[in-house]
Amino acid sequence: MTIIDFYKQLSKLLTDTRENFLTKSQAEKKLEELLEEAKKNKLDVNIDPKILDQVNLMRLDDENSYRPESDYDFTSDDDSSYSY
Amino acid sequence: MLIVGSKALKFHFPNYKREVKDIDIIGYSDDVNTLCDLLSPTEVKKSKNTVLLKNITNKTDIFNTDNVEVLLADDSVSLRKYMEYDNVSLFASPEVLFSLKKSHINFPIKFNKHIEDYTLLYNHFNGIDYLDDVTKLNFKETEERLGKLKTPSLNKSVEEFFGQSDGYVKSYFIHDDIHRVMSHYDRPLYEMMQVDKNLAKCEKDMWNLFTFEDKCKCVLEEAYVIALERKILPMIFGGGKGFSSEEALDWALMRICTTLCSGWFRNFATNNYYDIKKLSNKNYVEKFLTEYENGNITRQSN
Numbered sequence: 001m002t003i004i005d006f007y008k009q010l011s012k013l014l015t016d017t018r019e020n021f022l023t024k025s026q027a028e029k030k031l032e033e034l035l036e037e038a039k040k041n042k043l044d045v046n047i048d049p050k051i052l053d054q055v056n057l058m059r060l061d062d063e064n065s066y067r068p069e070s071d072y073d074f075t076s077d078d079d080s081s082y083s084y
Numbered sequence: 085m086l087i088v089g090s091k092a093l094k095f096h097f098p099n100y101k102r103e104v105k106d107i108d109i110i111g112y113s114d115d116v117n118t119l120c121d122l123l124s125p126t127e128v129k130k131s132k133n134t135v136l137l138k139n140i141t142n143k144t145d146i147f148n149t150d151n152v153e154v155l156l157a158d159d160s161v162s163l164r165k166y167m168e169y170d171n172v173s174l175f176a177s178p179e180v181l182f183s184l185k186k187s188h189i190n191f192p193i194k195f196n197k198h199i200e201d202y203t204l205l206y207n208h209f210n211g212i213d214y215l216d217d218v219t220k221l222n223f224k225e226t227e228e229r230l231g232k233l234k235t236p237s238l239n240k241s242v243e244e245f246f247g248q249s250d251g252y253v254k255s256y257f258i259h260d261d262i263h264r265v266m267s268h269y270d271r272p273l274y275e276m277m278q279v280d281k282n283l284a285k286c287e288k289d290m291w292n293l294f295t296f297e298d299k300c301k302c303v304l305e306e307a308y309v310i311a312l313e314r315k316i317l318p319m320i321f322g323g324g325k326g327f328s329s330e331e332a333l334d335w336a337l338m339r340i341c342t343t344l345c346s347g348w349f350r351n352f353a354t355n356n357y358y359d360i361k362k363l364s365n366k367n368y369v370e371k372f373l374t375e376y377e378n379g380n381i382t383r384q385s386n
Binding site for chain 1: 329376383
């Protein structure tokens, strides 16, 4: 298993869980197996074992996910527009 | 009073796929009293600049939603100008709707809904805002109401610029390395806009020489890096929350169009949002991981 295979399987698992194609226990079992396989293949990954919990699967909501990050130095200067 | 928002949009563009959940109105305090008498809401919630009429019990052909929100024009010069512009109609004109949408689009509030409306109106007018002065005024008044729209300062060295986000973004890979492996060509497009490689700032004159497609690709390179750095890589390498690659890319584009960039770069991304999305590589995460697998990018030591 490569890290690409791992990501594809994780991605499918997240989608199937979110869309309720799998029951919670089915999804948890699949995640356990996937993490076991990753460990066997010595993949350098660190996945939250609770990634399938609803709170960790929240759809991106622009208002909730927006962080003002107001503590660091900002400007609203329109001339300086883009950095990489 | 003037009906704005999705109700007015549907009035002018009846085939547009937008559900009208609530009705938004620009009006004076006196209009609120008239509307309360007419519609008999069960609750009236007042704030400094708006009044929300909740649970309308006397619905009419026009006022047929549960809630009506009034944006008060009493203390707003721009809202009064909109009312003057459309003084013979109950529904705001497309010109006013575009101006309103344009003055709010860079605020990260319900972005995914607003960008659809904005794109419809932008294309309708070929990007020309006939009320440009009022738009600028409304933007300024919105900033006074919601807080100044803040974006990172760019007149800094590369080290200082990226230092700004220390403590906010944990790095698993070096930022420039991610850019390198995600570039469309042999080097990232931003490099073709830098006069001083030591400064984070890019030059507008050089940007203007890009083709439309390369401008879109430049925005996408930025979006891939933001999506990977802030959402996907923390999920894979740092025990972070679960996001699909599409969600992470949408989020990154939203940030580019709102509070991560400003000026001409942000304007281009906002004005061409769907064209940019159409050009995106849906398998950008796989592309990154392939580069990682092949040893073309390595993890940053902690």
